[in-house]
Amino acid sequence: MKTLPRILCLKDRSFARLLQWKSLLIAATIFTVLIPAQVDVVRAEGQAQSTGFQSAHDPGVRTDAVDAGQPLANLQQTPGAMEFFTNGQARFAEVEIVQGGVNNGLGPRFNTNQCSSCHSQPNVGGSSPSASVYPFVGPNPETVVYNLDGATNTLPSFITPDGPAREVRFVNLLNSNGTVSSTPDGGVHDLFTIQGRSDAAGCTLAQPAFAQNLALGNIIFRIPTPIFGAGLIENIPDETILRNMQRSSAQKKSLGISGHPNRNGNDGTIARFGWKAQNKSLEVFAGEAYNVEMGITNELFPNERPSPDEELLTGLPASCKFNPTPEDKTNLLVATNADATAENAQVPSDTVQFAMFMRLLAPPLTSNAGIPGHPSAQSITNGNQNFINVGCALCHTTTLTTGTSSVVPALNRASANLFSDLLVHNMGTNLADGISQGGAGPDEFRTAPLWGLGQRIFSCTMGGRLICLMRLKSTRARALRPTESSRTSTI
Ligand code: HEC
Numbered sequence: 406m407k408t409l410p411r412i413l414c415l416k417d418r419s420f421a422r423l424l425q426w427k428s429l430l431i432a433a434t435i436f437t438v439l440i441p442a443q444v445d446v447v448r449a450e451g452q453a454q455s456t457g458f459q460s461a462h463d464p465g466v467r468t469d470a471v472d473a474g475q476p477l478a479n480l481q482q483t484p485g486a487m488e489f490f491t492n493g494q495a496r497f498a499e500v501e502i503v504q505g506g507v508n509n510g511l512g513p514r515f516n517t518n519q520c521s522s523c524h525s526q527p528n529v530g531g532s533s534p535s536a537s538v539y540p541f542v543g544p545n546p547e548t549v550v551y552n553l554d555g556a557t558n559t560l561p562s563f564i565t566p567d568g569p570a571r572e573v574r575f576v577n578l579l580n581s582n583g584t585v586s587s588t589p590d591g592g593v594h595d596l597f598t599i600q601g602r603s604d605a606a607g608c609t610l611a612q613p614a615f616a617q618n619l620a621l622g623n624i625i626f627r628i629p630t631p632i633f634g635a636g637l638i639e640n641i642p643d644e645t646i647l648r649n650m651q652r653s654s655a656q657k658k659s660l661g662i663s664g665h666p667n668r669n670g671n672d673g674t675i676a677r678f679g680w681k682a683q684n685k686s687l688e689v690f691a692g693e694a695y696n697v698e699m700g701i702t703n704e705l706f707p708n709e710r711p712s713p714d715e716e717l718l719t720g721l722p723a724s725c726k727f728n729p730t731p732e733d734k735t736n737l738l739v740a741t742n743a744d745a746t747a748e749n750a751q752v753p754s755d756t757v758q759f760a761m762f763m764r765l766l767a768p769p770l771t772s773n774a775g776i777p778g779h780p781s782a783q784s785i786t787n788g789n790q791n792f793i794n795v796g797c798a799l800c801h802t803t804t805l806t807t808g809t810s811s812v813v814p815a816l817n818r819a820s821a822n823l824f825s826d827l828l829v830h831n832m833g834t835n836l837a838d839g840i841s842q843g844g845a846g847p848d849e850f851r852t853a854p855l856w857g858l859g860q861r862i863f864s865c866t867m868g869g870r871l872i873c874l875m876r877l878k879s880t881r882a883r884a885l886r887p888t889e890s891s892r893t894s895t896i
């Protein structure tokens with residue numbers, strides 16, 4: 406079978422000068438060894454042979470023991486912390502239904518029915534899974550929920566069992582005659598509705614017009630970003646981010662690298678979560694995801710959520726709204742339980758507990774020791790140095806230090822080895838997705854944190870885009886080509 410060309414599509418106009426082929430190849434090589442990864446590096450065909458550099462190869466997704474998904478170190482030292490972690494983790498994996506059970510509230514519109522479905526590779530808290538790649542978590546969860554319990558949804562063409570879980574946004578609203586208007590939409594259009602489910606009798610609600618918007622080139626996709634180490638990211642002071650932004654300013658200037666924080670509209674401090682650093686905190690993200698991904702109203706987002714176009718018209722039909730709101734709330738009754746701490750953990754809402762779980766999740770660990778059959782420890786060290794030398798670390802800052810923490814010692818003045826400056830950068834028109842969020846414009850994206858990349862299956866080709874690292878011999882990559890290519894240009 407013909408393999409896909411090895412492509413590195415670099416589109417950041419701000420650092421185009423840095424990326425001559427030679428440095429590109431070094432970076433690609435080092436990048437694989439730095440974060441022994443799924444990443445399929447990445448050289449332009451016909452370019453590599455002339456350089457004399459040892460060619461990089463894709464070591465594949467790391468197949469050593471899965472260490473991601475554990476709680477932060479020494480949680481036991483803080484009474485209650487482990488109980489909150491475990492309780493939050495369990496709620497993060499709960500399967501939601503519409504009504505009549507314990508975990509109610511799903512829909513009317515939704516993408517999947519549990520947080521952990523999209524955040525599961527290589528462990529709960531991660532990103533989109535695969536049934537065929539280590540550790541074989543399972544197929545794209547969206548292909549499992551669409552017809553569950555009698556639901557009558559059809560799968561959009563771009564949702565496939567072996568592809569990534571995708572969240573869909575439409576760039577602009579459509580005119581009544583079906584053409585694309587110049588009015589921004591930008592919002593998430595959930596893939597599915599509860600119509601036909603046995604726990605949603607009487608609800609009639611159509612899915613969005615995906616085929617039409619796809620044909621019009623009016624769709625963009627985002628894939629799940631992992632949450633490991635998110636508590637560290639949350640606790641990095643604004644001043645640290647700003648000081649880091651000023652660092653190496655002459656070098657950045659000479660390379661045309663700029664970047665700025667995406668400030669939160671409510672309190673003006675630096676937002677940092679999501680592809681465009683559009684969300685301020687883990688709790689805000691949890692509340693938003695609960696309503697946007699699953700349709701579950703909560704104390705942060707208390708109203709049922711229609712599609713963006715529906716919101717401008719008459720909203721959701723009453724026949725599809727089954728529960729009092731908010732569907733997730735602080736539990737006024739304390740469950741009787743011999744363990745007082747565990748009892749406390751039952752009181753907060755799911756939203757709060759999702760945030761606690763994410764806050765207490767340990768960061769992924771870099772493989773410093775080398776992996777049998779994969780890059781040696783020496784290669785990894787060399788790669789790390791080259792990654793810095795070639796300029797990747799000017800945006801992908803290796804380490805930022807957290808502030809003092811009121812939560813647990815592990816979050817207190819700790820090194821977050823996240824490989825990100827948490828700023829948004831102008832990636833140029835070819836990578837623009839046409840969506841503005843807060844201070845992040847249509848062509849700006851957060852420097853993607855690279856920790857844990859070695860245990861991820863899907864990356865930039867499906868969501869982030871600076872460097873499109875395509876896996877060879879991959880039906881997955883092939884399957885993604887048609888729809889991604891419109892926005893990732895050279896793939
Ligand atoms: C249908 C798939 C899906 C489900 C279900 C889902 N997420 Fe996500 N998650 C995503 C996507 C896609 C992104 C990136 C969104 C963006 O940046 O616009 C994301 C990003 C995040 C982030 C940001 C991490 C970072 O540093 O960028 C957090 C936090 C998060 N999700 C929490 C949750 C929680 C909590 C739940 C359950 C309430 C949940 N997610 C359910 C798809 C999902």
Ligand code: HEC
Binds near residue numbers: 663868
């Ligand atoms: C100008 C700042 C900047 C520089 C310099 C930079 N990156 Fe990035 N990188 C980004 C941004 C921003 C993204 C997210 C892109 C998007 O979402 O479209 C990203 C994404 C990535 C991703 C995808 C991660 C994911 O989660 O999917 C990889 C891998 C990556 N960069 C590696 C590198 C390497 C290797 C270098 C050095 C050759 C480098 N980057 C240099 C800003 C930068």
